[in-house]
Amino acid sequence: MSSIAPSNLRDRQIEILEHMLHLNKEGSADLTLASKSEEIIWKVLVLDNKSRGVISSVLRVNDLLRCGITVHSLINSNRSPLPDVPVIYFVEPTIENILQIIDDLNQDKYDSFYINFTTSINRELLEEFAKKVSVSGKSFKIKQVYDQYLDFIVTEPNLFSLNLPRIFTRFNTAGTDEDTIHQLVDRIAQGLLSTIIAMDTVPVIRAQQHGPAEFVASQLDLKLRDYLSNSRNTGAGSSQSIHQRPVLILLDRNFDLTSMFSHSWIYQCMVSDVFTLQRNTIKIRKYTKESTDPSIKSYDVDPRDFFWNKYSQLPFPDVVENADAELNAYKNDAKEVTSKTGLSSLHDIDPNANDTANIQQAVEKLPELTARKATLDMHMDILAALISELQAKTLDKFFEIEQNANDPKELKEFLDLLPIDSERDSSSDKLRTLIILTLVADVGSEYVSKAKQIFRDKYPHIDLSALDYILKFKENSKLANLTSLSNSASQKNSYNNQQANLNSSALLSGLSSKLYGLTEGRISEGLSSIATRIKSFIPEKKQLPITNIIEAIMEPNNASANYVQLTDEYLYLDPKSRGGHSKPPRRQSYQEAFVFVVGGGNYLEYQNLQEWASEPGKSPRKVVYGSTDIISPTGFIEECNELGKN
Numbered sequence: 104m105s106s107i108a109p110s111n112l113r114d115r116q117i118e119i120l121e122h123m124l125h126l127n128k129e130g131s132a133d134l135t136l137a138s139k140s141e142e143i144i145w146k147v148l149v150l151d152n153k154s155r156g157v158i159s160s161v162l163r164v165n166d167l168l169r170c171g172i173t174v175h176s177l178i179n180s181n182r183s184p185l186p187d188v189p190v191i192y193f194v195e196p197t198i199e200n201i202l203q204i205i206d207d208l209n210q211d212k213y214d215s216f217y218i219n220f221t222t223s224i225n226r227e228l229l230e231e232f233a234k235k236v237s238v239s240g241k242s243f244k245i246k247q248v249y250d251q252y253l254d255f256i257v258t259e260p261n262l263f264s265l266n267l268p269r270i271f272t273r274f275n276t277a278g279t280d281e282d283t284i285h286q287l288v289d290r291i292a293q294g295l296l297s298t299i300i301a302m303d304t305v306p307v308i309r310a311q312q313h314g315p316a317e318f319v320a321s322q323l324d325l326k327l328r329d330y331l332s333n334s335r336n337t338g339a340g341s342s343q344s345i346h347q348r349p350v351l352i353l354l355d356r357n358f359d360l361t362s363m364f365s366h367s368w369i370y371q372c373m374v375s376d377v378f379t380l381q382r383n384t385i386k387i388r389k390y391t392k393e394s395t396d397p398s399i400k401s402y403d404v405d406p407r408d409f410f411w412n413k414y415s416q417l418p419f420p421d422v423v424e425n426a427d428a429e430l431n432a433y434k435n436d437a438k439e440v441t442s443k444t445g446l447s448s449l450h451d452i453d454p455n456a457n458d459t460a461n462i463q464q465a466v467e468k469l470p471e472l473t474a475r476k477a478t479l480d481m482h483m484d485i486l487a488a489l490i491s492e493l494q495a496k497t498l499d500k501f502f503e504i505e506q507n508a509n510d511p512k513e514l515k516e517f518l519d520l521l522p523i524d525s526e527r528d529s530s531s532d533k534l535r536t537l538i539i540l541t542l543v544a545d546v547g548s549e550y551v552s553k554a555k556q557i558f559r560d561k562y563p564h565i566d567l568s569a570l571d572y573i574l575k576f577k578e579n580s581k582l583a584n585l586t587s588l589s590n591s592a593s594q595k596n597s598y599n600n601q602q603a604n605l606n607s608s609a610l611l612s613g614l615s616s617k618l619y620g621l622t623e624g625r626i627s628e629g630l631s632s633i634a635t636r637i638k639s640f641i642p643e644k645k646q647l648p649i650t651n652i653i654e655a656i657m658e659p660n661n662a663s664a665n666y667v668q669l670t671d672e673y674l675y676l677d678p679k680s681r682g683g684h685s686k687p688p689r690r691q692s693y694q695e696a697f698v699f700v701v702g703g704g705n706y707l708e709y710q711n712l713q714e715w716a717s718e719p720g721k722s723p724r725k726v727v728y729g730s731t732d733i734i735s736p737t738g739f740i741e742e743c744n745e746l747g748k749n
Contacts, residue, residue, distance in 0.1 A: 111260040112727050113406060115301050117161050119253060123219050124148070124170040124191065127249055132170040147185055147213060148175040151194040153254075154221050156266055158193070160256050160382045161406055178203050182212070189215040193251070196224035198231070205235045208244060217247045222254040222297055252297040255729070258383050259415075262709045263729040265294035270731040271356050271702035272742045274315045276749055288315065291731060292322035295699060296330065298729065299351070305331065306697055308676040309656055310353035315701045317674055320353050327678035349695035349725075352656055352673075356702025357580075359648040360573070361542050363705060363739045364535045366502050370422040371415040372706045374485065375735050377492045380706075387488040390495075390527075402481050409475070410482045416710045419489070426486060430479055433472070440468050496529040501536045508544040518550070521557045530562040535736055538573050568747030569740045575747075647711045653698055653726065654715065659690045695725040703739060704730025 125132035126144070134143055148167065150158065155177065158167075167175060176182050178194055190213035194200040208216060224232075236242050255263045273279050273287060299306065305327060310320035356363070367373060371380075379386040383404040388397035404411050410429060414422045493499065500520060507513040517540065521533055537554050540546050551574065558565055646654070655666035656673070667690070675689065698712060709728045716724040734742070 112263055112298070112302060113161060113257045113260045115303075116157075116253065116255075116257045117406070119251065119301060120158060120162060121170055123193065123249070123251060124167070124172060126189075126191070126217055127219075127247060134169060134171055144171055145173050145188065146171050146217075147188050147190045148172045149178050149182070149190055149192045149194070150175065151178050151200060153195045153266075154193045156256050156382060157221065157253055160258050163403070163405060182207075184210065184212045185214075186211055187214050189213060189217060189246075191217045191219065193219045194221065195254075196220040196222065196228055196250075198228065201228065201232050201235070205232075205239060208236065208239050208241050211241075214244075216245050218245065219247075219249045219251045222252060222293055223250040252300040254294050254297040255301075256382060258733070259709065261713070261725070261727040262706075262733070263298060263727070264704070264733045265291060265729070265731050267291065267294070267731040269742060269745075270315075271739070272745050274355075274702060275357075275746055278749070284315075284318070288318045288322050291315075291319045291701060292326055295319070295323050295351070295729075296326045298697070298727075299327065300330070302697075302727070304349055304695075305679055306349045306351040307693075308351045308353065308674070308678070309670070310674040310676070311355050311358060312672065312674050314355040314357070316353040316355045319701055320674055320676055323351075324676045324678050331678065348693075349697060350656060350693045351697040351699065352653060354649065354652070354698070354700050356700055357576075358652070360576070361539055362647055362649070362707050363703065363734070364538050364542075364736050365707060366498060366505060366532070366535070366736075367707050368418045368502065369415075369707065369710050370417060370419055371411075371710060373419060373489055375706050375733075376737075377489060377498075378485075379735070385485060387485055388492070389488055390491065400484070402485065408478055410478050416713060423486060426479070426482060430483070433475055433479060437472055437476075440472065492527070495526040496532060497525045498529070498532060501529075501532050505536055505539050508540050514540065514544065514546060514550065518553060518557070521554060522561045530558070530565050531737060531740070533562075534558070534565055534567070534570065535740065538570055538740075541570070541573055541577060566744050568745070569743035570747070572743045572747035646715060647708055649698065649700070649708045650711050650715045653696055653712060657693045657696055657724065660692070694723065695727075697727045697729070699728075700730040702730075703732050703734040703742070704728065705734060705736075705739075 121132040122128075124146070126146075130141070172191075173188075174185070178192070178200060190207075192200075192204060194204075204216070204218065207213065232248075236245055254265070256266050257263045267287075267290065270287065270291075273283070308320050308324060310316045367376060374380050374385055378388065383406075385402045385404060387400050387402070389400055390397045410426075414425050417425070504513050504517045504520075517536065537551075541551060551570075555567060555570070558567055651663060651666045652670060655662040655670040659667045659670075671690070700708070712726045712728050716726040
């Protein structure tokens with residue numbers, strides 16, 4: 104482990120990956136920074152599906168080229184031999200991958216072999232690998248074998264996923280056998296071990312009891328103890344005192360289901376909800392008058408995307424306003440550069456010109472300005488598409504109804520709204536709102552029956568199994584998302600807290616008419632004045648249940664007494680303690696926390712935690728948020744549909 108940890112998880116993962124691409128040697132992998140005396144080595148990179156997901160989330164093709172990677176391909180593809188070039192394998196430690204590496208070795212496909220596994224290879228498989236290498240008679244070609252502990256995907260500075268789908272379904276299905284449960288728990292614990300090792304720390308573990316989170320915590324505790332007992336693993340993290348160490352908080356998804364269905368007003372959450380956001384790739388749908396079928400356009404969000412980094416966690420109106428401001432700033436900068444040269448446009452600048460100092464200065468600024476414009480054009484397109492979807496599906500009404508779930512007028516209005524067609528099918532959004540109403544409002548069986556009948560008559564294509572599952576869940580748990588709180592407090596707190604960004608009924612009142620007049624052609628015109636008018640509707644910020652839980656553990660003196668009492672019951676494990684694995688809970692303050700949800704997470708919870716961690720006027724706090732998988736509301740409905748059918 105490194106003695107100096109970067110500021111966030113994404114930076115740390117990039118650092119480890121670039122170190123691997125530099126053949127695990129000291130120094131920078133960036134060829135542009137290499138000294139004249141240093142030999143430049145061009146390499147081949149071989150990946151599998153798992154490792155490709157890890158790398159593609161944080162590095163682009165240009166980044167690989169900068170690190171000396173000229174060719175990258177999948178291990179199970181038809182790869183051409185390059186016998187004079189070294190190869191870096193970055194793959195899962197599976198028997199299939201081992202056999203393929205041996206086959207490449209026997210064929211002399213590459214000059215030298217640098218083998219990196221996404222996580223630790225077990226002894227049995229390592230011995231099998233060593234035996235086959237020995238039989239090949241070409242062990243001299245194997246230069247390195249490393250366990251990289253990178254079995255997780257990072258998409259935001261402090262957001263990670265283990266990319267394990269359907270965990271909520273599998274843990275909540277009665278038919279899942281014990282062996283499968285043990286295997287899943289072990290995989291989750293191994294992924295968390297990778298994250299902890301990457302961040303070079305040994306946290307205290309707190310876990311919700313009587314469920315998967317407790318099983319994962321116990322397994323992770325054993326894995327960390329085993330790792331620390333190895334004398335080679337004595338990094339900076341292993342010498343931290345209890346007061347400096349972070350806390351790892353493990354939760355089961357059942358602690359709060361409402362946030363998984365909620366409509367949100369945050370830019371990042373809206374992109375994930377309305378479109379598709381996976382591994383930093385955004386896929387938007389664009390409709391034309393000529394066709395009812397949309398065209399799909401994909402955008403990659405680079406870790407260096409200045410607009411996304413600055414504004415993705417802001418409410419949509421703020422993002423609209425800032426887009427306009429950023430575009431105007433770009434235009435002014437471009438005008439300043441061109442005015443000095445006597446040219447009218449950046450397009451007229453000749454990159455090969457060097458006849459005057461002003462032209463030379465313009466040439467030097469051209470790449471940065473061009474990249475900046477491309478980023479702004481991308482987000483302008485995404486914002487325009489979001490506005491189009493908001494209008495076509497009348498999503499503002501669902502925001503408003505969810506926000507006022509306990510208002511009888513809103514409940515009646517929802518029933519009236521259900522059978523009304525919108526420009527594009529919004530039946531899935533209506534189902535999500537109905538599910539939220541059943542979770543947080545006292546709607547009664549008659550209300551639910553009326554709503555279900557409307558769905559059957561009007562939207563026969565919609566599967567109501569997810570609603571049936573939620574109704575059963577509510578019945579069994581007695582609305583106990585947070586079971587130790589009283590029923591009345593639970594209903595009130597659960598609803599108010601989970602509607603983090605929807606606290607004012609004025610928020611969406613009239614918003615449609617103000618935003619929907621914008622078209623792609625004029626989205627950059629006049630947005631500032633529109634956004635200024637709607638900024639007054641942005642609600643007071645509220646904390647989600649997950650944030651209340653984290654606050655109770657990290658800052659018990661400032662947290663709600665109910666949540667402190669609730670978290671006092673959480674399991675307490677210290678992997679560095681001797682003797683027994685478990686200790687009584689102790690209240691203390693932490694400056695850093697890892698929060699992990701077993702069964703799926705979302706951008707809404709990540710955003711709410713980051714907002715709390717960076718509250719102005721408070722001491723600095725750091726929260727890393729992760730889950731078995733980052734799921735969209737539509738994806739979570741599909742999981743609940745499966746559970747409802749079971």
